[in-house]
Amino acid sequence: MSCVLCLVSYVSICQSSGLIAEGAELTLISDQFAFTEGPAVDKKGNVYFTDQPNDRIWKYSAKGELSLYMEPSGRANGLFFDGEGNLIACADADNELWKISKKKKVEVLAKNWDNMRFNGPNDVWVHGTGGMYFTDPFYKRDYWKHTEMEQKEMRVYYRSPSGEIGIAADGFVQPNGIVGKDNTLFITDIRGQKTYKYEIQSDGSLTNKTLFCEQGSDGLTVDERGNLYLVGRGVTIYNPVGEIIEKIDVPEGWTANITFGGKDRKTLFITASKSVYTLRMNVSGAK
Numbered sequence: 189m190s191c192v193l194c195l196v197s198y199v200s201i202c203q204s205s206g207l208i209a210e211g212a213e214l215t216l217i218s219d220q221f222a223f224t225e226g227p228a229v230d231k232k233g234n235v236y237f238t239d240q241p242n243d244r245i246w247k248y249s250a251k252g253e254l255s256l257y258m259e260p261s262g263r264a265n266g267l268f269f270d271g272e273g274n275l276i277a278c279a280d281a282d283n284e285l286w287k288i289s290k291k292k293k294v295e296v297l298a299k300n301w302d303n304m305r306f307n308g309p310n311d312v313w314v315h316g317t318g319g320m321y322f323t324d325p326f327y328k329r330d331y332w333k334h335t336e337m338e339q340k341e342m343r344v345y346y347r348s349p350s351g352e353i354g355i356a357a358d359g360f361v362q363p364n365g366i367v368g369k370d371n372t373l374f375i376t377d378i379r380g381q382k383t384y385k386y387e388i389q390s391d392g393s394l395t396n397k398t399l400f401c402e403q404g405s406d407g408l409t410v411d412e413r414g415n416l417y418l419v420g421r422g423v424t425i426y427n428p429v430g431e432i433i434e435k436i437d438v439p440e441g442w443t444a445n446i447t448f449g450g451k452d453r454k455t456l457f458i459t460a461s462k463s464v465y466t467l468r469m470n471v472s473g474a475k
Contacts, residue, residue: 205433207415207425209454212468214438218254221246224459225407226311227447228267228275229473235449235457236275237464238264245277248464250451262286262294263331266311266366266407266445271318278309278322280329285309285322285347298322298353301345304338311407311445313366313373318349319392321356321373323363344375346392357386357394365408365418365445369474374416378404383418401430407445407459411471419443423458438465448473 222241229235233250236257245258245267258264262279264286270276275288276297283306285298297320300306307326314320323344326337344363346356357363361380368374371388381404386394405418414428422443425434440460449457453472458465 205425207411207434207469207471208436209468209470214436214458215466217248217464217466219463221462221464223444223461224464225444226264226266226278227407227445227449227457227459227464228269229447229449229453229457230269230273233449233451233453235447236267237445237457237459238267238277240265240280243281245275248449248457250449258288258292263329266309266322268312268314268320270314270320271316276312276314276320278312280308280310281331283308285312285320297351298345298347301339301353301355305334306345307337307339307342310364311366313368315368315388315392317392320347321345321366321368322347323366323375325362325364325378346394348392356392357384357397365405367408367410367416369410369414374400374408374410376405376408376418378406380404383408383416401426406443409446409448410474411448411469412474413471414474415471417446417456419446419458423456436467439463 221239225238227237235248243260245261247257263281264277266278268276277286279286287295307324310323312322325342344357347353360377364378365376373386376383383400385398385400387396409417416426418424422438423436427433438460443460445459454469456467
């Protein structure tokens with residue numbers, strides 16, 4: 189199944205930062221979804237994203253082709269690729285963290301902490317060492333049999349390369365988006381309206397928690413220069429010291445997540461409610 193819609197949508201874009209390519213316009217790829225989330229890019233520049241209410245994972249190739257990749261998908265939300273090309277998914281159907289192989293074989297990597305189910309893994313980032321950090325907020329789903337969260341707090345967990353799981357960070361109102369660059373990790377507290385920065389230690393632990401900015405976010409990404417892209421009401425871009433340098437308006441009322449894709453990783457891929465958009469950039473995503 190494949191389709192491509194290349195419709196240009198008018199949008200107000202300030203190009204004062206020089207991050208956006210000259211003459212670039214926000215381009216609607218498709219608006220056929222229920223709610224798009226969790227974009228992740230593979231080594232070839234293909235972007236995979238979820239339509240969470242419809243239990244599907246979609247693929248937008250580096251050649252601009254859109255196709256259905258996996259259904260059902262465990263109600264996948266956030267996605268990220270590990271170093272071996274496996275797709276790591278926050279599988280919301282049973283509050284699990286999945287590894288989906290290139291042949292679409294599913295392995296459950298994490299399903300509980302302290303003998304209690306996770307609240308609902310939401311977003312995940314994989315460090316170069318293979319360690320995985322994932323947020324665990326609580327968003328009650330109609331398809332769950334349980335109605336209350338079993339974990340006492342909404343935390344961020346760490347799965348070590350050997351498979352051990354521990355608490356990486358806590359003290360949030362509702363953690364959501366997570367992304368890293370080298371040995372720096374960013375975590376958004378969407379209800380707390382804050383984004384924090386941490387230093388990643390050799391054992392995977394997080395230290396030196398610092399308030400990065402007074403804005404929460406659903407998802408987020410970072411570019412090669414260390415600029416941070418937060419979403420919600422459109423896209424807000426912060427420089428490495430936490431100053432706003434760019435804003436991108438998106439037609440939909442809510443922008444859920446964002447990443448860089450394409451062969452050169454210079455295409456911004458935006459999931460926004462029922463739609464997905466692209467925008468050509470002068471910078472590439474962080475590797």
